[in-house]
Amino acid sequence: MATRVALVTGGTGGIGTAICKKLADQGHKVATNYRNEEKARAWQAQMQAEGYSFTLVKGDVTSPEEAERMVREVEQQLGPIEILVNNAGITRDGTFHKMKADQWNDVINTNLNSVFNVTRPVIDGMRERKWGRIIQISSINGLKGQYGQANYAAAKAGMHGFTISLARENAKLGITVNTVSPGYVATDMVMAVPEEVRAKIAADIPTGRLGKPEEIAYAVAFLVDEQAAWITGSNLDINGGHHMGW
Numbered sequence: 542m543a544t545r546v547a548l549v550t551g552g553t554g555g556i557g558t559a560i561c562k563k564l565a566d567q568g569h570k571v572a573t574n575y576r577n578e579e580k581a582r583a584w585q586a587q588m589q590a591e592g593y594s595f596t597l598v599k600g601d602v603t604s605p606e607e608a609e610r611m612v613r614e615v616e617q618q619l620g621p622i623e624i625l626v627n628n629a630g631i632t633r634d635g636t637f638h639k640m641k642a643d644q645w646n647d648v649i650n651t652n653l654n655s656v657f658n659v660t661r662p663v664i665d666g667m668r669e670r671k672w673g674r675i676i677q678i679s680s681i682n683g684l685k686g687q688y689g690q691a692n693y694a695a696a697k698a699g700m701h702g703f704t705i706s707l708a709r710e711n712a713k714l715g716i717t718v719n720t721v722s723p724g725y726v727a728t729d730m731v732m733a734v735p736e737e738v739r740a741k742i743a744a745d746i747p748t749g750r751l752g753k754p755e756e757i758a759y760a761v762a763f764l765v766d767e768q769a770a771w772i773t774g775s776n777l778d779i780n781g782g783h784h785m786g787w
């Protein structure tokens with residue numbers, strides 16, 4: 542199996558951690574970003590205790606300058622980035638008629654503009670070397686919409702348009718571009734939702750439970766595989782059957 546260099550944004554979060562581990566288990570060299578030094582140190586210590594060694598670079602993905610610096614730092618430490626997983630994301634929920642501009646802008650900047658900021662400094666190298674894997678972690682709610690998430694659904698739906706355009710532009714250069722759309726996964730993001738709402742969500746999922754971060758990481762590993770070279774411009778729905786069809 543080839544060893545590649547991977548950058549996973551938001552790798553210290555619930556789904557991101559599982560993706561970092563899965564890619565490392567596959568033999569890849571994995572880097573991620575952090576914003577808070579103390580939180581990053583605690584995460585790194587936990588990972589080391591579990592036998593993992595990840596490269597951590599400081600950077601906020603909402604800033605084009607920081608994203609570029611982050612990418613160059615990873616390249617300096619590990620070599621050219623061959624796998625990029627745009628995973629960092631936030632929610633700032635609220636019904637649209639009460640939504641403030643800050644709620645809209647924070648979510649669009651973090652979940653969608655970040656994809657431009659991080660992919661832009663990575664894409665030229667992939668095109669030159671004629672190999673790359675780019676994966677956006679979108680969401681079930683970018684496909685079906687969600688009450689109180691006009692901002693989040695708009696950003697996550699935007700990831701699909703980005704993915705299928707970038708896939709077309711780079712298909713002949715050995716670069717695949719895909720989205721993974723998780724349903725509700727038990728991470729801090731979802732555990733912040735009130736318990737009674739979570740119970741209702743779980744009851745609505747055909748498998749009867751929330752997803753595990755490892756189940757999303759598995760989809761990423763599948764798309765990253767050398768054998769997945771003909772899968773591009775696709776979206777993988779990983780949601781326990783919560784949203785089916787086209």
Ligand code: NDP
Nearest residue numbers: 551553554555556576601602628629630680725726728730
């Ligand atoms: P977490 O809140 O656990 O993790 C989010 C990660 O993103 C953290 O590492 C966080 O870092 C990072 N991050 C947030 N904002 C920025 C920023 N401006 N710059 C750099 N890093 C940032 O969320 P999940 O693991 O649950 O979610 C991961 C992705 O999966 C998100 O894109 C989310 O929208 C998507 N998703 C999640 C679902 C779920 O059910 N959990 C369902 C569908 C999609 P920090 O610690 O610094 O805040």
